[in-house]
Amino acid sequence: MPEFWINMGPQHPMTHGLWNMKVKVDGETIVDAKPEIGYLHRGYEKIMEVREFQKNVVLTDRLCYVSSITWSHAYCLAVEKMMGIETPERGQWIRVISLELQRIASHLMWLASYGPDLGLLTGLLWALRERELFLDLIQLMSGARMNQNFPRVGGVRNDLPENFEAMCRRSIEHFLEKYENEYQAIFQESKVFRMRTEGVGKITVEEAINWGITGPNLRACGVDVDLRRLDPYETYGEIDFEPQVWHDGGAGDSYARFVCRFNELRESCQIVLQALKKMPKTGPYRVKPPRRAEGEGYAKTEDSRGEALFYVIGDGDDRPYRVKIRSPVFCTMAATPTLLRGNKLADVVSILGSVDVCVGEMDK
């Protein structure tokens, strides 16, 4: 049989979103791959130039619809740096809690989609079941399950609700119990799961850095890079946590990426618990930002999928002159031919599922 191209997308169960992965196969082996993106391009950087600073938060919420708060937060941080204001301490702690809850919800969504990628539909339903817990917490905090519009320039929209700490503790306790007993059994301890993920989609550290891969995907290669640790924003500097880095052999494969993300679920739970303990009980959570601003603001944060970067320029007007967004998935997508080449056709799902694609932020 001659080599031929297979379109995996734009309408395909493998694509979690709207994009196209062209794969050239020789029998079952992939010889070449070509990602085609842009189906969801909405011109974010341009739209944001015609809206006021605060109103752009509504847009950045929709950059990645499973990880809204982290993106809005990155934008707010950049605007705050440009304006030269700082969030009150309690506001920073609330931001940390919301970021980590959002990270857990986002990673659970990734876990849920990784299950059926490998033929394990039970994983989808179990992960979505626990995701509800965290969506409920986010809803309690911000009032919405999706597109929360919670971070504000200068703080957060509202204070934590009453009794939030107790509810948070209860949910996390319940989640960790399921995590230790059920998720470990169905994913990490499953022989077939390891057969499917170990040794596929390998990428070396040099290649990963050259392609601009960041976040859990780079930590899976064995590089200890975590912006929450290296360049602490908000109050991450006061929190004691361990970035999940894959140190053992076989670094850079799908299994390492899975383990890094999977362990981050537990680590984020610990961060939330610590933050709840350390945060001041009362105090302001927001400052009023100036209406107009001039200057440049630059913020990079550790998003659920890698390094999110916002670069905002103000020209003295009440809206940004220019906004630049750096999406981690966009850079990872460029590396997919490197990841895929030489693997089997069935590995496309196990590789692209493990890098956690979010089309919203990729196409911007």
Add this chain to the structure above:
Amino acid sequence: MSAPLVPDLFGLCKVLTAAIIWIVQQIIYALAGPIPPLAGLGDFLGTDFVITLVTWLIVVTVVVLWVTVINLFTIMWVERKLYSRLQDRYGIMISVWSLPFWPFNRTRRPTHRGTGYLQNLADGIKLIQKENITPRNADSAMFHISPVLIASSTLMAFAVLPWSSGFYVANLDLGILFILAAFSLAPLGILIAGWSANNKYTLVGGLRAAAMLLSYSIPAVLAVIALVFFTGSLNPIVIVGQQDRPIVLAGTTLPIPAWYVFGPQFLGFLVFTVAMIAEMERVPFDIPEAEAELVEGWTTEYSGMRFGIVFAFKWLRMLAASGLISILYLGGWSGPVFATVFVGSIPIPIFPEEFWFVLRVYGLSAFFVVLSWSVPRVRIDQILNIGWKRLIPYSLLAILIAAGFRVLG
């Protein structure tokens, strides 16, 4: 000490046929008064040839209805309900209480509280109503033939698979071989389907099915060969009869039935079970229709009831494979209790052989369902590795063990 509910399906159907033909004969003889040539037709209907022919038709119809209507619907319901419970949800709920007319649609009984048995019927009605789309560039004849080939080859297995010592269509001396041969026909249909649809996904799926076939069929047959060292027969009824006794070890009778799985055939049992999971295309080995990378694999282009046929045949294969495993290794329809009640002078068993057999078939099916909903799918090269590097050596080892035990007594 066994007692089937249907002691002789063929005899029973023959009595039924004879009764029907007798009635038809009487009508024809009555008509033969004014129309004399009809008397000859009446005599012809009464001959043994016609009665046997019609009996065969009725026997086949009874077994096909029993398999495809009763058992297929039940096994689909069991699977869908069981994996829903595994996933912490209710699952299917359409039942008689969902029917849109009196007396079922009572307001106090919401439709979402049913047991879900009619969901598959509703799905079937929906599929029949849908359009059958044939891709423009498909090989139309082949595309339409392959679902028939797949479904009929699977039903062929049930021609020989007995449900009790009396409930079967045909009793062949090479019955097990026939079932295995019928099983191996379906991948041919899958290959035809994958090729004829003229779609890259279906083509890859069809070729995967063909590549998989050898890697699991050979170990299955080798495991049966290991078993034949002990049974000396390939007749399912003889094989079950040999297992219907307790184990006698060193002169003492143990309270364990002498199923072939308890003993030197255990390795063969494991190999055969794994091969059968691949044979019925269930999740760890369902790579021909890996829905994550191949959309729906070789079934991608089928729509309407043709999709229903190629989708439902997997459950039929699961039934046949479970039945085969229980006949070969788990004692078939032998059971501990065959209490009978007498209606007049006819003994009717309360727990007949069919009950014990169906119990085993559904137990095994439930095991396969739970297994396939808790593991991911393996890759094509991995299943070839499992087949050629694990199952075949293990089945050869099983043959060696069986031969050794046979020689030593």
